[in-house]
Amino acid sequence: MSVPAIEIESIQKRYGRFEALKELSLTVPAGSVFGLLGPNGAGKSTLVKSLLTIVRPTLCRGTLLGKKIGHRPTLAKVGYLPEHAKFPDYLTGRQIVSYSARMTKVVAKQATVKTEELLELVGMGHWADKRNGTYSKGMRQRVGLAQALVNDPEIVFLDEPTDGVDPEGRVEIRGIIEKMRDQGRTVFVNSHLLAEVEAVADEVAILAQGKIVERGRTADLVKSGSRFIVRALGPVPFELKAAFEREGAKVAGDRVECECEDAKGVQGIIDALRKAGVVVREVIETRTSLEEVFMRAIRQSKGGES
Amino acid sequence: MMQVAIAVLLDSLHLLRARKMFGIALAISLAIGVAYAAIGFDAEGMTLFGFKKIPNPMMTEGSENAAAFYILLFIDVIVRYWLAWVVILIGLISTISIFPDFLAEGSIGVSLSKPVSRPVLFLLKYLGGLMFVALQVFLLSLIAFLAIGFRIGEWNIGIFWAVPVVTFVFSLIYCVSVLAAVVTKSTAFSLIAGLGIWGFSLLVQWGEDLTYKFGVMMPEMGATVDVSTGQTKVAEEGDGGGARSWQRTFEGIMTPLPKTRACTLWLKRLIVFDDRESPLQGMDLGMVLTGAGDDPQMRELMVKYEARHSAWYVFGTSALFQAVVLGLAITLFSRRDY
Ligand SMILES: Nc1ncnc2c1ncn2[C@@H]1O[C@H](COP(=O)(O)OP(=O)(O)O)[C@@H](O)[C@H]1O
Ligand SMILES: [Mg+2]
Numbered sequence: 001m002s003v004p005a006i007e008i009e010s011i012q013k014r015y016g017r018f019e020a021l022k023e024l025s026l027t028v029p030a031g032s033v034f035g036l037l038g039p040n041g042a043g044k045s046t047l048v049k050s051l052l053t054i055v056r057p058t059l060c061r062g063t064l065l066g067k068k069i070g071h072r073p074t075l076a077k078v079g080y081l082p083e084h085a086k087f088p089d090y091l092t093g094r095q096i097v098s099y100s101a102r103m104t105k106v107v108a109k110q111a112t113v114k115t116e117e118l119l120e121l122v123g124m125g126h127w128a129d130k131r132n133g134t135y136s137k138g139m140r141q142r143v144g145l146a147q148a149l150v151n152d153p154e155i156v157f158l159d160e161p162t163d164g165v166d167p168e169g170r171v172e173i174r175g176i177i178e179k180m181r182d183q184g185r186t187v188f189v190n191s192h193l194l195a196e197v198e199a200v201a202d203e204v205a206i207l208a209q210g211k212i213v214e215r216g217r218t219a220d221l222v223k224s225g226s227r228f229i230v231r232a233l234g235p236v237p238f239e240l241k242a243a244f245e246r247e248g249a250k251v252a253g254d255r256v257e258c259e260c261e262d263a264k265g266v267q268g269i270i271d272a273l274r275k276a277g278v279v280v281r282e283v284i285e286t287r288t289s290l291e292e293v294f295m296r297a298i299r300q301s302k303g304g305e306s
Numbered sequence: 307m308m309q310v311a312i313a314v315l316l317d318s319l320h321l322l323r324a325r326k327m328f329g330i331a332l333a334i335s336l337a338i339g340v341a342y343a344a345i346g347f348d349a350e351g352m353t354l355f356g357f358k359k360i361p362n363p364m365m366t367e368g369s370e371n372a373a374a375f376y377i378l379l380f381i382d383v384i385v386r387y388w389l390a391w392v393v394i395l396i397g398l399i400s401t402i403s404i405f406p407d408f409l410a411e412g413s414i415g416v417s418l419s420k421p422v423s424r425p426v427l428f429l430l431k432y433l434g435g436l437m438f439v440a441l442q443v444f445l446l447s448l449i450a451f452l453a454i455g456f457r458i459g460e461w462n463i464g465i466f467w468a469v470p471v472v473t474f475v476f477s478l479i480y481c482v483s484v485l486a487a488v489v490t491k492s493t494a495f496s497l498i499a500g501l502g503i504w505g506f507s508l509l510v511q512w513g514e515d516l517t518y519k520f521g522v523m524m525p526e527m528g529a530t531v532d533v534s535t536g537q538t539k540v541a542e543e544g545d546g547g548g549a550r551s552w553q554r555t556f557e558g559i560m561t562p563l564p565k566t567r568a569c570t571l572w573l574k575r576l577i578v579f580d581d582r583e584s585p586l587q588g589m590d591l592g593m594v595l596t597g598a599g600d601d602p603q604m605r606e607l608m609v610k611y612e613a614r615h616s617a618w619y620v621f622g623t624s625a626l627f628q629a630v631v632l633g634l635a636i637t638l639f640s641r642r643d644y
Contacts, residue, residue, distance in 0.1 A: 015643070052419040055643040075421040086412035088317070090324035095317075102313030103420040131324075147416070157419075 005030040005155045005186035006051065008062035008069070013046050013055065013210075020046045022210040023059070028203070030154075033177060033187045035201030035218070037194060037294060042207040044190040045083050048157050052080055065154055076104045079153035083160045083190070085144040089133030093124050093143040096132060097150050104151035111150065118146040122176065138169040145176055155186040162196055174200050194291045198222070206297045214297040221293050227286045228266040230256045233279035240276055244269060254281070310422050311430055318434025321404065328438060331396045335442050338388055339449030342380065346457055347372045373458045375591070380450045381574050382591040385468050389443055390570040394476045397439040398483065398504075402497045404435050405487035414644045424640040432484060432632070439476040443469045464577040471573050474624070478564035479504045481628050485635040488642075507563040514556035515567075518614065521549030523607055561619075564627045568620045575612070 006028040013021040020043045028034045036044050049055035051064055052075065060069050067074040087096045094115060101111035119128045122142035132140060141161065148156055158177070162170045177200050180187050191197045197204060198218060205215035214221065232254045236244070241251045249258035249269065256269055266283060273280055322328045346353040347369075351362035365372045408414060408431060417427055447468045455461040479500045486492075486499035593608070 049415065049644070052415070054415050054418045056641075072421050072423065075419060078419065080415065080419040082412050082415035084412040085416070086410060087416070088321065088407065088413075090321050091317070095320060099313050099317055100416065100420075102309045102316075103417065103422060105309055105421065108309075 002030050003066045004028060004063075006062070006064055006188070008060075010059065010061045011047070011050060011057050011069075012059040013043070013050055014058045020210055021050070021057070024207075024210070024212050025062075026205060026212060026215075028186060028188060030186050031181070031184055032202040033181050033189065033200055035197035035204040036188065036190045036207055037197055037204055038192065038207035039298065040192055042192075043210045044192075044207055045159055047207070048080075048159055048188065048190055052078065052157065076151060077154045079148035079151065079156035081141075081144045081148040081156075081158045081161055083163065085141070087132050087140065087143065087147075089131060091132050092129050093119060093132065093135070093139075093146070094128040096143050097147045100147040101150045106151050114150050114152070115146075118149050119143075121149075121179075122146045123172065137164045138166055141165050141169070141173070145173065149180070153185060155188060156180060157188045157190075159190045160192070161189065162191070162193065170196065194294055206294055208298045208301045211301065213301040214293060226261065227257060227259050228263070229284040229286065230258075230266060230269050230273065231281045231284070232256070232273055233281045236273070237276055237278065240272060240278075243272070307426075310420075310426070314427070314430035315434050315437070318404065318431070318437055321434075322400070322438055322441075325400045327396050327400045331393060331400075331442060332445065335388070335393070335446050336449075338384060339446050339453075342384060343449055343453035343457075345376065345379070345453075347376075368458075373460065376458055377454060377460075377577065378574075378591045380454070380465070381468075381577065384446065384450070385472065385573060386570055389446065389468065389472050390475060390566075393439060393442050394472070394479065397442070397476055398479060398497070398500050401435045401438050401480065402483060402500065403493050404431065405484050406491055406493045406496055409487065409491050409644070411644070418644060425636050428636050428639050432481075435480055435484070436473055436477055440469060440473045443472045462577060467573055467576040471569060471576070474621075475566045475569050478507075478566055478569075478624055478628055481631045481635070485631050485638075488635045488638050503564065504566060507560075507566055510556055510560045510563060511565060511567045514553060514560050517549045517553035517556055518611065521551075521553045522614075523611055526607060527603075561623055562627060564624045565615075565620050566624075568615060569624060571612070572617070572620050 004027045006026065008024070008026045010023050010025055011021055012019070012023045026047075036047065038044050046055055050057040050060065051069055053070055053072070057069075062069050064071070065074050065077055091099070097115045097118060098111065101115060106114065116125075119125050122145050124139060124142050124146065127135070127139060132143065135143070141164070145158075145161065148158070161177075162173055165173065174196065177187050177189065181202075189197060189201060201218050203216065204218050204221065205212050207213070235253055236251055236256060244251050244256055244258075247258070247268075249256050251257075256273075258266060258269065260266060263283075263285065270280055270283065344355045346356055347365055347367040348359070349366055350359060351365045352360040352372075354360070365375060408417070418424070444466075447466050450468075451462070451465045454465065482503040483496045483500035487496040490496070590608075593604070
């Protein structure tokens with residue numbers, strides 16, 4: 001595998017006496033969509049800003065695109081859409097994108113072509129010469145995405161990109177993120193909205209109170225929490241109930257609920273029920289949503305704290 | 307680097323274009339320029355737009371007085387009141403939000419995440435703020451340059467000294483606003499700080515000016531004023547002592563401050579004429595109009611009054627003030643988390 005897009009050995013950030021990031025480490029593989037999840041105030045924005053020199057970390061060892069974090073020229077290969085992005089009202093969409101192009105030293109000719117193409121991509125082609133002050137929140141966010149991409153970045157940081165955007169816009173932004181990945185870019189998305197990240201991220205990390213409490217491939221995280229429910233016709237016989245409960249399953253009336261990796265794990269329960277002559281009415285696989293993983297991780301981190 | 311400079315300065319230009327006040331001020335500047343250019347001279351005196359005649363034997367075509375009047379009208383009235391007062395005030399109001407907006411959450415991150423060092427970014431943004439005044443002054447200076455050339459045959463590039471001097475004066479106030487913006491991120495505080503330093507330094511400069519006139523000039527002319535009663539009496543040896551010590555106090559306070567007024571007045575000394583014996587030194591518009599400029603003793607005192615501070619004192623200490631304020635602002639800007 002190639003060099004990771006981000007490899008943080010250790011990062012810590014204190015604002016005065018308040019520790020916003022607690023010496024965490026993190027690796028983000030190149031070419032994937034990475035979701036950093038966490039409740040408000042967890043430190044997500046602080047982490048991203050530290051990588052982009054907007055915030056000066058108290059302690060930082062690691063690399064961004066193979067260069068030491070804080071290495072300025074590397075930032076020419078980075079795209080960024082800040083949280084609550086606010087561009088000047090007097091600029092047009094096109095001027096906002098041009099500004100970013102020049103600031104990242106894109107060759108003038110290329111910038112013109114790229115600007116046009118990106119404004120089209122985010123669906124702002126018709127509005128490109130209207131002032132930002134006349135745009136809706138969703139339109140501003142689209143222009144924000146376009147300016148983050150104008151330098152053909154290897155990695156793009158999007159801090160709460162769907163914040164304040166209507167549902168239709170959210171779906172479109174998700175589409176744009178997928179397109180970025182297809183073009184081989186690394187996309188780093190900060191969000192407190194789980195459903196969105198779940199739909200688009202290949203990998204996620206959950207941040208709570210400045211610490212990473214859970215991380216892994218989205219698919220694995222969701223799967224590792226899979227549950228199966230077996231329902232019988234009529235109540236589960238008493239002897240079987242006791243036996244299942246010894247195995248760690250929960251039994252209530254006609255339901256047997258167990259947590260296991262995959263469907264193989266429930267076959268034993270079904271066999272036992274069938275042998276006892278019980279009719280199996282249905283088997284339900286309930287995949288835990290990321291939200292449950294998230295809530296559990298946060299509960300655990302809070303529990304560990306006290 | 308070049309591209310980054312273009313990006314930041316272009317952004318400032320877009321901001322100016324969007325500001326109504328910029329356009330209004332520019333239009334008034336243009337009107338003033340046209341009115342100025344409309345003044346001419348013929349054998350009998352002054353003319354307006356070449357036809358309306360204002361007979362005045364002292365202001366005939368080709369006379370020293372007409373030339374002095376015309377140039378001083380630009381320096382003593384247009385620069386001194388319109389450019390150094392109104393344009394600077396409008397400039398301050400129009401550009402005051404540049405830094406607070408730039409530093410706002412959600413806005414600053416875009417610029418800081420680019421491969422540009424913070425001090426460079428800061429200085430470019432600062433220069434962008436000075437453009438408002440520089441453009442206005444340049445326009446008027448250009449008109450004045452052409453008008454003076456055509457009207458009195460004096461093609462004097464020195465007129466353009468108005469551009470750096472007035473812009474410099476503006477920057478002395480603006481840098482304090484910017485420092486306040488970096489510290490507080492607030493437009494209101496930024497404006498108060500700018501107006502505050504401007505007002506305070508003006509008061510001190512006026513105080514120094516007045517006490518110099520009472521404490522030094524008047525005794526040398528042979529008269530003295532009792533500061534407590536306001537009565538004038540004939541000067542005696544060692545008189546003017548009270549006002550003189552006040553003048554020293556004011557001068558002391560003035561030294562570390564930006565000298566906005568003195569810088570503007572210095573312009574007169576920068577606009578030199580090679581083929582005449584500098585007609586402007588020791589003269590102001592009032593003296594030309596009343597004929598007081600012909601009194602050699604008065605002129606000598608005026609020359610001394612105008613030259614009481616050196617260029618180093620007027621510009622050097624002001625530049626030093628600005629360097630300290632900007633240094634502080636850049637340091638804070640570069641160290642902060644956003
Ligand atoms: N500039 C700052 N000064 C002091 N505290 C800050 C600053 N920025 C963020 N914080 C604090 O750090 C914590 C993490 O903030 P942030 O990174 O914005 O969280 P998130 O993006 O996950 O919502 C919050 O408690 C916030 O109040
Ligand atoms: Mg945040």
